[in-house]
Amino acid sequence: MNTTATPTMQVETAVPGGAKGVRSRSARAPRKSRIATWRKAGFGALGIVFVGLMWELYKFIGPEKGFTLGDITILPRTNDMSMPHISTMFERLMEPLTGASNSVTMWHAVVDASAFSLYVAAVGWLIGVTVGLLLALIMQHFRTAQSAVLPWIILSQTVPLIAIAPLVRRWGSGIEIGSFVWENWMSVALIASYLAFFPVSIGALQGLNSPDTNHVELFRSFGVGWWKTLFRLRIPASVPYLIPALQLAAANAVIGTIVAEVSIGLKGGIGRMIIEFAGAAGGDPGKPWAPIFGAVAIGLIAAGVVGVLALSVRRYRRGETSA
Amino acid sequence: MTTQNKETTVQDSTTSPGTSTSGSQRGPASTDAPAVSIVNVGKIFEGKRGAQVIALEAINLEVARGEFVSLIGPSGCGKSTLMRLIADLDQPTSGELTVFGKTAHQARLDQEYGIAFQQAGLLPWRTVRQNIELPLQLHKVGKAQREKRSSELLKLVGLADFSDNFPDQLSGGMQQRVAIARSLAESPNLLLMDEPFGALDEMTREHMQGELAHICAETGAAVVFVTHSIPEAVFLANRVVVLSPRPGRIRAIVDTKLGGASERTDHLRESTEFFASVSEVREYLHGSDATPLGVDNR
Numbered sequence: 330m331n332t333t334a335t336p337t338m339q340v341e342t343a344v345p346g347g348a349k350g351v352r353s354r355s356a357r358a359p360r361k362s363r364i365a366t367w368r369k370a371g372f373g374a375l376g377i378v379f380v381g382l383m384w385e386l387y388k389f390i391g392p393e394k395g396f397t398l399g400d401i402t403i404l405p406r407t408n409d410m411s412m413p414h415i416s417t418m419f420e421r422l423m424e425p426l427t428g429a430s431n432s433v434t435m436w437h438a439v440v441d442a443s444a445f446s447l448y449v450a451a452v453g454w455l456i457g458v459t460v461g462l463l464l465a466l467i468m469q470h471f472r473t474a475q476s477a478v479l480p481w482i483i484l485s486q487t488v489p490l491i492a493i494a495p496l497v498r499r500w501g502s503g504i505e506i507g508s509f510v511w512e513n514w515m516s517v518a519l520i521a522s523y524l525a526f527f528p529v530s531i532g533a534l535q536g537l538n539s540p541d542t543n544h545v546e547l548f549r550s551f552g553v554g555w556w557k558t559l560f561r562l563r564i565p566a567s568v569p570y571l572i573p574a575l576q577l578a579a580a581n582a583v584i585g586t587i588v589a590e591v592s593i594g595l596k597g598g599i600g601r602m603i604i605e606f607a608g609a610a611g612g613d614p615g616k617p618w619a620p621i622f623g624a625v626a627i628g629l630i631a632a633g634v635v636g637v638l639a640l641s642v643r644r645y646r647r648g649e650t651s652a
Numbered sequence: 653m654t655t656q657n658k659e660t661t662v663q664d665s666t667t668s669p670g671t672s673t674s675g676s677q678r679g680p681a682s683t684d685a686p687a688v689s690i691v692n693v694g695k696i697f698e699g700k701r702g703a704q705v706i707a708l709e710a711i712n713l714e715v716a717r718g719e720f721v722s723l724i725g726p727s728g729c730g731k732s733t734l735m736r737l738i739a740d741l742d743q744p745t746s747g748e749l750t751v752f753g754k755t756a757h758q759a760r761l762d763q764e765y766g767i768a769f770q771q772a773g774l775l776p777w778r779t780v781r782q783n784i785e786l787p788l789q790l791h792k793v794g795k796a797q798r799e800k801r802s803s804e805l806l807k808l809v810g811l812a813d814f815s816d817n818f819p820d821q822l823s824g825g826m827q828q829r830v831a832i833a834r835s836l837a838e839s840p841n842l843l844l845m846d847e848p849f850g851a852l853d854e855m856t857r858e859h860m861q862g863e864l865a866h867i868c869a870e871t872g873a874a875v876v877f878v879t880h881s882i883p884e885a886v887f888l889a890n891r892v893v894v895l896s897p898r899p900g901r902i903r904a905i906v907d908t909k910l911g912g913a914s915e916r917t918d919h920l921r922e923s924t925e926f927f928a929s930v931s932e933v934r935e936y937l938h939g940s941d942a943t944p945l946g947v948d949n950r
Binding site for chain 1: 739740741760761762763765767769771773775776777786787789790791818820
């Protein structure tokens with residue numbers, strides 16, 4: 330009987346430089362990726378600066394009264410009322426909210442409202458992700474369910490949000506189970522989840538179905554059932570599809586929250602603040618921008634949190650770079 | 653028929669390291685049944701609008717324990733289908749098929765065979781070691797035992813230095829070696845291989861054939877090996893089964909008489925016996941059914 334030493338030696342000669350090549354590649358990788366990360370961040374910051382510069386540039390060279398052709402406005406007005414300086418927007422953030430002596434500063438009010446909206450959006454996101462994943466699982470497991478449910482999922486997104494918001498509020502206000510009373514913010518979260526579940530269900534379904542026949546048959550040959558195949562093959566394989574879907578869902582949940590706050594009339598959130606402050610543009614041009622910054626911030630935070638989540642499942646995205 | 657396997661020292665080699673890992677799964681009832689027994693098996697695929705494609709017809713074949721059988725034939729002749737029937741990935745439309753005396757279905761559930769496809773089919777998020785341990789993990793083998801077995805297999809396929817690498821860091825040949833190690837994880841007595849070296853270049857391919865022969869000698873497993881390369885079929889096999897184009901029938905079975913798996917080394921490729929078998933297989937492969945070639949299905 331042969332000893333195991335023989336094939337080992339054969340292998341190492343047959344794969345010239347194999348071991349070396351792989352080792353040095355993996356050793357070089359971290360430094361390279363760190364540089365890439367900094368570069369990405371740098372370009373991102375550059376993009377923001379660029380938008381600011383364009384704003385100020387247009388304000389500087391654009392016509393004071395704007396430019397209209399007949400009744401159509403081609404170029405916006407550049408006066409301080411219509412287009413405040415970026416510095417004005419930030420200065421306003423530091424000033425008190427109202428003229429009252431005990432008023433909190435603007436940024437403080439914006440942070441409070443943003444935190445509230447972010448909380449509602451997060452609840453909506455969680456519900457949406459849960460529902461979306463469940464739908465995807467059901468559709469993956471039962472082929473008939475896929476043809477029955479998928480059209481409804483797509484149809485659901487064609488219904489305008491503004492049409493559902495008052496309905497959800499009215500239905501919700503009737504609910505009272507024991508000590509549990511339906512509150513308006515729950516309606517907002519529900520509407521946010523209505524927008525959030527869609528990308529998750531579609532992305533997860535695609536991801537769960539992504540393993541090729543080769544892998545599915547391999548698991549079949551191992552004689553394992555649907556659940557084990559789900560946890561060891563389908564879910565890990567769906568990660569590359571799931572991460573962008575979860576990010577989309579986060580953005581959708583934020584938008585859904587803000588729009589639903591406005592159409593339901595929920596107080597305390599950033600959506601209501603945007604509407605309230607928009608009226609102040611005439612006398613206080615920096616004011617409407619404060620809640621807009623808040624809305625941008627929660628959008629970024631929501632997407633960022635999902636991005637951090639994605640880092641923890643990085644190894645499941647290996648297949649993306651090479652097969 | 654099975655007497656030719658005397659020199660492959662089947663009984664000695666089945667007791668080689670690792671057989672104890674999952675041996676408990678196998679019932680004692682199947683000790684003397686052949687690895688694979690195929691009696692009058694046919695397979696018909698139902699096409700669109702009731703059209704039928706006869707993939708296999710009247711297949712009779714017995715694979716003894718420890719025997720290496722190559723299936724060869726023109727593309728689309730159903731050689732892969734035949735292997736898939738043994739693996740219970742497809743079901744025969746007629747006839748009877750048993751694996752170690754059990755139905756193919758039961759044999760699959762009992763993990764009587766290991767399987768390797770043309771694509772290595774490694775899970776990209778698992779390291780080499782984790783890929784090899786996958787079947788063991790799925791069948792709830794303990795961590796220590798898994799690690800012991802995967803270390804043995806990593807050594808056997810010569811990838812001990814790469815245990816913590818991910819598949820995308822390996823060459824095609826190395827990936828295929830991992831796939832073979834994975835198919836051996838549960839020490840099966842039967843290996844099913846569907847053109848496992850089909851995607852490799854000629855150099856790597858010949859090297860891998862030598863490796864496989866060595867592994868077979870080491871483990872004593874029976875092998876059903878699907879290929880479309882005549883030298884590959886002959887180099888590895890005790891018997892080469894030549895299939896005819898659709899509907900797939902067994903046209904001939906060539907006994908290579910090249911000795912046991914441990915004798916399949918590179919100098920065999922230069923021998924006259926090897927060339928004789930290659931040309932014999934080639935004649936059957938290219939000959940038509942209309943002209944009988946003397947020797948029939950033995």
